[in-house]
Amino acid sequence: MRLALLGDVHFFELRMAPRRLLSKRAMGHANLVLNRRKKFAHERLPALLEHLRAQKPDRLLMSGDVTTSSLEAEFARVRTALATLDDAEHAIQTVLVPGNHDAYTFRSHRTSRMRTLLADVVPPSFPHNEPLGDRWELLALDSAVPNRIFSRGRLGAEQFAATRTVIERKRAGEGLVILCHYPCVVPRGTPSGWSHDLKEAAELRELLQASPAEIVFVHGHVHKPWFIGGPRGLRPGVRILNCGSPCMLGPRYPAGQGYWTMDLPADPTRPLNATHHVPQAGGGFASTEHAATPGRP
């Protein structure tokens, strides 16, 4: 079972009625988009998706924030991009969970805009479970809620209770891949805070720590790729993979942060590696396979 893991794409559109251009909110939105324009090279996405398709993954897991302001036009761009992944020989089953930018406004959230416009890839309800081969299971979570000022995530009592049930029924020798926009833990030194974190992060960490199963927690939100085993005192069987932001440019990743693939071993207790596919400034990709970096306390 080969997974492809893709993070915060953040498509954006600057579209608004002229009469709204002077409103404070509209100016905030314009600022956000103009800033993003410098940092995100979306013109590189088609080549990245072509490369991803060539890896022939069985599933594509997307950790959310595919848009910037939850606009219909942004979701339409996602649909167009994902359509290029399917060909006659190989259709990639995709599961996309919402990020906070995909539930950016109360209206978009209330009207389930993302679920309606991307019905093929966003599960109809959360938590969403499906088997990934014989001994692995996927648990996909919706951690995104609209928020006027902050970008704090929340699963809510009902979803968290169902999540607890799934994690607690996992036995030794079984594997669980959790897909959630927000991380439940970040490496020491990563900026985080109340307004940016997941409300239930500490409770989630406790469940993962107590479980005897092999865990891969796949997330986005923090635009920085990493693959760590047992961060911040968690057991090594809890691996955290941050997809990063595929098209975001910066000093460390001048052509974008790329995406990941991971081959789930039939026996979940066997070694588990991930391959990071990073676009190169001169074209092409550098693909590096590695085990999870041991986490620092």
Ligand SMILES: [Fe+2]
């Ligand atoms: Fe986010």
